[in-house]
Amino acid sequence: MNQRQREPKRGPSLSRRGKDGDGAERQEVIYRSISDAIIEHRLKPGARLREDALTEVFGVSRTGIRKILQRLAMEQLVTLTPRRGASVTRPTADEAKDVFDARQMIECGLMPEVARRISEVDVRELRDMARCERQALKDGEQSAAIKLSAALHARLAEISGNATLADFVDRLCSRSSLILAVYGSAGHLGCESHDHDDLIGYLEAGNGERAAAFMSRHLKAIEASLSMVEEEDKAPDLHTIFSR
Amino acid sequence: MNQRQREPKRGPSLSRRGKDGDGAERQEVIYRSISDAIIEHRLKPGARLREDALTEVFGVSRTGIRKILQRLAMEQLVTLTPRRGASVTRPTADEAKDVFDARQMIECGLMPEVARRISEVDVRELRDMARCERQALKDGEQSAAIKLSAALHARLAEISGNATLADFVDRLCSRSSLILAVYGSAGHLGCESHDHDDLIGYLEAGNGERAAAFMSRHLKAIEASLSMVEEEDKAPDLHTIFSR
DNA sequence: TACAAAAATTTCGTATACAAAAAATGTTCC
DNA sequence: GGAACATTTTTTGTATACGAAATTTTTGTA
Numbered sequence: 001m002n003q004r005q006r007e008p009k010r011g012p013s014l015s016r017r018g019k020d021g022d023g024a025e026r027q028e029v030i031y032r033s034i035s036d037a038i039i040e041h042r043l044k045p046g047a048r049l050r051e052d053a054l055t056e057v058f059g060v061s062r063t064g065i066r067k068i069l070q071r072l073a074m075e076q077l078v079t080l081t082p083r084r085g086a087s088v089t090r091p092t093a094d095e096a097k098d099v100f101d102a103r104q105m106i107e108c109g110l111m112p113e114v115a116r117r118i119s120e121v122d123v124r125e126l127r128d129m130a131r132c133e134r135q136a137l138k139d140g141e142q143s144a145a146i147k148l149s150a151a152l153h154a155r156l157a158e159i160s161g162n163a164t165l166a167d168f169v170d171r172l173c174s175r176s177s178l179i180l181a182v183y184g185s186a187g188h189l190g191c192e193s194h195d196h197d198d199l200i201g202y203l204e205a206g207n208g209e210r211a212a213a214f215m216s217r218h219l220k221a222i223e224a225s226l227s228m229v230e231e232e233d234k235a236p237d238l239h240t241i242f243s244r
Numbered sequence: 245m246n247q248r249q250r251e252p253k254r255g256p257s258l259s260r261r262g263k264d265g266d267g268a269e270r271q272e273v274i275y276r277s278i279s280d281a282i283i284e285h286r287l288k289p290g291a292r293l294r295e296d297a298l299t300e301v302f303g304v305s306r307t308g309i310r311k312i313l314q315r316l317a318m319e320q321l322v323t324l325t326p327r328r329g330a331s332v333t334r335p336t337a338d339e340a341k342d343v344f345d346a347r348q349m350i351e352c353g354l355m356p357e358v359a360r361r362i363s364e365v366d367v368r369e370l371r372d373m374a375r376c377e378r379q380a381l382k383d384g385e386q387s388a389a390i391k392l393s394a395a396l397h398a399r400l401a402e403i404s405g406n407a408t409l410a411d412f413v414d415r416l417c418s419r420s421s422l423i424l425a426v427y428g429s430a431g432h433l434g435c436e437s438h439d440h441d442d443l444i445g446y447l448e449a450g451n452g453e454r455a456a457a458f459m460s461r462h463l464k465a466i467e468a469s470l471s472m473v474e475e476e477d478k479a480p481d482l483h484t485i486f487s488r
Numbered sequence: 489t490a491c492a493a494a495a496a497t498t499t500c501g502t503a504t505a506c507a508a509a510a511a512a513t514g515t516t517c518c
Numbered sequence: 519g520g521a522a523c524a525t526t527t528t529t530t531g532t533a534t535a536c537g538a539a540a541t542t543t544t545t546g547t548a
Binding site: 024067070071074082095098099101102105106109110162163164165168172 | 268311314315318326339342343345346349350353354406407408409412416
Binding site: 489490491492493494495496497498499500501502503504505506507508509510511512513514515516517518 | 519520521522523524525526527528529530531532533534535536537538539540541542543544545546547548
């Protein structure tokens with residue numbers, strides 16, 4: 001009722017009736033859209049996110065967009081500069097180190113408990129995710145693979161039963177995706193395709209210590225694959241492009 | 245122009261020129277006011293936080309208040325119920341366990357690095373904080389003691405140099421204050437007064453392992469001091485109170 | 489007096505309006 | 519021709535307005 005015909009061109013059905021829930025869910029959908037776009041590298045670090053543009057794309061007013069932007073800023077996926085607006089965060093090398101150190105501590109520390117609590121259905125679900133990830137990699141769909149990898153790590157943490165730590169891991173994985181986008185070498189994705197399957201195997205066997213050690217190596221391998229050079233493309237963009 | 249005479253006594257200069265910064269800082273001040281009030285138990289778990297009331301108290305419009313409320317909700321200090329508004333979070337027993345397990349993992353895991361990086365000035369600052377805390381305890385100022393204790397733990401994590409993990413610890417400490425408010429027995433505060441001094445001693449000596457072990461015992465002691473009974477005061481409030 | 493239905497009030501959710509700041513563009517003067 | 523300044527346009531920050539849902543109060547009836 002409150003949103004009548006403020007979108008005269010597209011037709012009135014988009015924002016009101018199309019099965020979009022009661023508004024609170026709509027916000028969640030938009031949040032996930034932007035979040036996914038960032039995690040999948042379809043929005044690259046440094047990309048500006050103007051409020052008006054997002055308003056047009058999603059058909060909600062700036063009030064709603066700003067709420068979402070603020071939430072993304074808290075998860076450090078976007079950076080809010082006082083009077084310059086929002087942009088996709090460009091992680092520094094220091095931040096990258098912090099994130100991977102944190103993952104090392106939390107994800108490895110969680111493995112014993114995960115091994116203790118993992119169930120048959122969990123294993124099946126995880127193997128399915130790993131299979132999807134491998135398939136995506138084979139098909140050259142980097143975006144999908146990156147998202148699936150992060151989702152797998154996050155799901156793993158959830159199984160521990162500690163919602164707080166699972167939430168931390170979720171955020172660290174999202175930020176890791178951003179870090180991969182900036183410092184990852186093209187073609188070589190962070191996670192080896194068979195790593196996750198091996199890890200699931202250790203957990204299924206109830207071997208928490210082994211799983212933790214493997215996770216540690218896994219994360220170290222990802223971090224080692226990064227090329228930590230902070231490139232800054234403020235203005236040189238055009239110069240380098242048109243120089244020859 | 246936009247804020248008429250909501251502060252008739254102070255004159256119109258308060259919100260723009262009166263030394264209060266450019267608005268962004270003002271928000272921070274208000275955020276901290278509410279946050280502190282919650283951490284110090286001056287706002288008790290379950291207390292409602294009506295937007296209009298906060299609007300009047302702080303002299304900013306609902307837009308600003310809601311931004312702050314949303315931030316507090318993300319840190320789990322307040323709970324936002326869809327059409328009921330905001331209230332101070334009342335942690336469940338499960339959440340309490342998660343928070344202390346998380347602190348156990350992160351704070352203890354951080355101690356070795358803290359022991360490695362701690363400096364003379366850090367030690368002096370920490371001892372000063374511990375002294376203030378002990379003093380507050382002696383003076384019966386529970387509110388101040390609780391806040392100082394949380395601040396000490398948070399500062400400790402900062403010294404590790406990992407901003408991400410320090411941020412996690414900061415949030416966990418805030419939530420711990422809430423947990424203390426609900427499950428803590430009156431009179432017996434979580435931290436023993438001399439514990440923190442001992443801990444600083446180990447760190448100063450560069451003994452990370454010992455510090456980690458001590459921190460573990462320290463946190464266990466706090467958790468053990470809680471009485472985990474979930475009282476619920478939905479409606480029976482008035483009935484039980486006036487029944488005899 | 490007790491219970492139920494309806495009106496009234498409160499309070500939140502969202503859109504819009506307006507002002508201020510920054511960026512971009514055009515103009516003028518040297 | 520280039521740099522400094524003014525103007526216009528864009529974009530963000532904040533307040534307010536309006537509508538909907540929920541709670542409370544009132545009122546009528548049994």
